[in-house]
Amino acid sequence: MTGNALRLALVAIRRNALRSTLTALGIVIGVAAVITMVNLGRGATRQVTEQIGSLGSNLLMLQPGQRQGFGVSSAAPPFELADAAAIARDVRGVAAVAPSVAGRAIVVYGNENWTTTAHGVDDAYFQVRDWAVAVGRPFNPAELRAGKPVCVLGATVKNELFGRLSALGERIRVGSLSCVVIGVLESKGQSAMGPDQDDLVLLPLRGFWRRLGSNRQVSLIQVSARDDAATTKVSRDIERVMRERRHLSRGEENDFRVLDMKEIAETVAGTTRVLTRLLGAVAAVSMVVGGIGIMNIMLVAVTERTREIGIRLAVGALERDVLLQFLVEAAVLAGFGGLLGLVLGALASLLVSSGLGVPFVFDGPVAALAVAFATVVGLVFGYVPARRAARLDPIDALRYD
Secondary structure, three states: HHHHHHHHHHHHHHHOOOHHHHHHHHHHHHHHHHHHHHHHHHHHHHHHHHHHHHHOOOOOEEEEEEEEEEEEOOOOOOOHHHEEEEHHHOOOOEEEEEEEEEEEEEEEEEOOEEEEEEEOOOHHHHHHOOOOEEEOOOOOOOHHEEEOOOEEHHHHHHHHHHHOOOOOOEEEEOOOOOEEEEEEEEOOOOOOOOOEOOOOOEEEEEHHHHHHHOOEEEOOOEEEEEOOOOOOHHHHHHHHHHHHHOOOOOOOOOOEEEEHHHHHHHHHHHHHHHHHHHHHHHHHHOOOOOOOHEEEEEEEEHHHHHHHHHHHHHOOOOHHHHHHHHHHHHHHHHHHHHHHHHHHHHHHHHHHHHHHHHOOOOHHHHHHHHHHHHHHHHHHHHHHHHHHHHHHHHHHHHHOO
């Protein structure tokens, strides 16, 4: 019975191919829009998560001052090396602590120059940021203790100054400091916050203080928590240690802040997922509009085929046979639109992802759900015309002109 109804539905659809295609267009657009929005949202979520994860393993950032709003931090005294040592000594669950200081500087090699950010760091920086040296080597203990004039370049700085040439062993000028290039970092690309992570020069912390900094201060302490430690607990312990060291009384606000990159990543990813669902829901509305179009065309089809329905009823067809015929026709229209929308949505996702530089992530379950929902919409909106056809009086239907 169902096979015969499917055959009749395909014949009716093929008989009015253009009208059937235009009828299914609303479903096509709805399914394609849902799949495109969801795939782009999943891609954006993956990109943000990977970019924040590229900052370092279980990374916590300790900065002086408190965020006041509109990106402005309140004034607060900087940190000292002893603060980093205290965190490493007194906070359980810490894998490494990297104090650093940074400042803008012009780097020069021959006739080439580039404005970048110079960072004074110690050997823990590479572990905390999970950053390997692609060419050359990191600083050795003797260079760090003596603050020797050596440097490690980010990939962007290396490309701007040297292009395809090797930078190892070459002498460049960083601000007023002349230093020898001993390594080039692996490329990490853009961060989730926007800046190019590879646009930097690393110097031994003591060398930075001696030639580029006016005092022995630390502007940032980065902490890597162990894999078996909860970053929230490590963050609370760091806050406790720093309040003691900065002599803050009970009830007095912190004059520093601890940023948990894992929490930030989860928050950003959660926000992206909510926006993805919202956009997907908005796009799904067009499927309902497509369902209304199917109901409209099916009502027209019932009117056009009244004599055909009357003949079928007169020769012994039951009401449920006619009901099934038109329901199957509506479902086939919606299903065809859903499959076509699936193909168009996947292609649109691929093209837009490529254009925006977002990873292409195809969500198979959501795509299948969108096609199934489209088919259900066709059945729901096709029921009224099908019921109307099934309840036609055979005699009146045969008299219809």
